[in-house]
Amino acid sequence: MGRYLFLLPLAALAACSTGEAVAGTDPCAQIASLMEARAEDEPFSSLRGDPRMLGGEPLPDAWESKETLLDSACRLSAMRGFFGGNTDIHTYSCTLFEAGTMNPEADGELARSAYEAAVSTAEACLGDAWTTDTVTESAQYDVYGKTTFKPVVPEEQAGGFRADPIYVEMLFSRFTEGRGGKSGWEVTLQAHLWTAAPWQEIFWRSFAVWPIAGICSAYLGGFQMPLAIMRSAR
Numbered sequence: 634m635g636r637y638l639f640l641l642p643l644a645a646l647a648a649c650s651t652g653e654a655v656a657g658t659d660p661c662a663q664i665a666s667l668m669e670a671r672a673e674d675e676p677f678s679s680l681r682g683d684p685r686m687l688g689g690e691p692l693p694d695a696w697e698s699k700e701t702l703l704d705s706a707c708r709l710s711a712m713r714g715f716f717g718g719n720t721d722i723h724t725y726s727c728t729l730f731e732a733g734t735m736n737p738e739a740d741g742e743l744a745r746s747a748y749e750a751a752v753s754t755a756e757a758c759l760g761d762a763w764t765t766d767t768v769t770e771s772a773q774y775d776v777y778g779k780t781t782f783k784p785v786v787p788e789e790q791a792g793g794f795r796a797d798p799i800y801v802e803m804l805f806s807r808f809t810e811g812r813g814g815k816s817g818w819e820v821t822l823q824a825h826l827w828t829a830a831p832w833q834e835i836f837w838r839s840f841a842v843w844p845i846a847g848i849c850s851a852y853l854g855g856f857q858m859p860l861a862i863m864r865s866a867r
């Protein structure tokens with residue numbers, strides 16, 4: 634398994650406050666760019682690069698990011714049609730550190746350094762408008778740490794479950810268990826946003842989940858779009 638490490642130089646941290654670094658190398662500018670992309674109509678769409686491939690074929694709704702974050706490669710994905718077909722889940726994920734189980738103690742020090750540096754950087758760059766919540770244990774992993782950043786003023790999200798807006802996570806498992814069935818160390822930074830699908834898409838998705846009898850009953854009973862939707866479509 635490959636090994637990746639993010640350790641933020643002191644000069645880069647200083648650039649967060651002075652504004653002297655360009656956006657390509659300034660970690661605060663990179664995080665600001667990520668949060669701006671998260672607020673797009675189709676979240677993270679401006680950061681999409683080449684499609685992610687599997688066996689020579691592009692994966693649906695999955696891309697490599699055309700930008701790095703904190704000197705690390707990132708990926709994007711969109712999972713569509715949750716909660717009855719009306720919610721899409723958009724994810725931006727960056728691997729800050731990854732190592733196997735050959736040198737767990739030495740790699741553990743590197744993983745903790747990467748985790749702490751990423752948390753400190755995100756906290757400094759996001760500022761007082763965001764709060765943090767830290768968890769240090771998980772039944773799935775031998776070592777675990779997760780710091781979640783949430784806006785002081787809660788934001789609206791689609792669906793019946795509120796996704797963590799952005800978080801840094803560190804995990805270690807000696808065996809092939811836990812998330813993704815991987816063993817070893819991993820530190821990631823992830824951003825999420827859940828959005829409501831357009832009503833036209835919800836309508837056509839419903840044909841895939843409604844029983845035929847239900848569709849016929851709705852049709853015979855005089856199926857109509859709500860007035861609010863009809864007016865917005867004009």
